[in-house]
Amino acid sequence: MVLGDRRPGDAVLPAELSADLREWGAVAARVGADAIPEQQDIVSRRGRQLAGRLSDVLGRPVEYRDPLTGGVDLVHGRTTEPIPLLQAPEPIPWGTGLTVSAFFAVVAAIGDVTLSRAFGEAFGMLWIPANVLVVGGLSPSLWLIRRLPFWRWIGYGVAAGLAAAWVILLLTAFL
Incomplete structure (x- = not known):
């Protein structure tokens, strides 16, 4: 976030406005250009609103440079456009x-049951650490896809299947 050139006679920015500008700058930096369009729109609208407040305080138009799109607007005073919710x-x-x-x-x-039994027949109880490695290797991928609209269902299914396989394997091994 860059406030640009200060002119003689510009008012001192209120602490609240300075804090809001810093907070918005941090959010805009975190959101970035790879965010969903709704988030980008909210960040851009909030930036225009803050530019309007800044224009009111300074008593002159200010240039607003959108950090996500690179577009430049000249803002004349506060805008009344509401910020939409997601x-x-x-x-x-x-x-x-x-x-x-x-x-x-x-x-x-x-x-999992088939592979673990085959591994158990060949190597005995080493199927347990091998199965721990399989589940441990899949866990990060399952965790990452838990919020993707279609893929979450696959992740939930695989996680439930692996849990059921462990129950089946432990019951058949120790009973």
């Missing part, structure tokens, strides 16, 4: 999502 999320497709999760849970459980 749109409501789309409805969750529970039927389809649970079906996809169930399918991947079955596939993951069968695959």
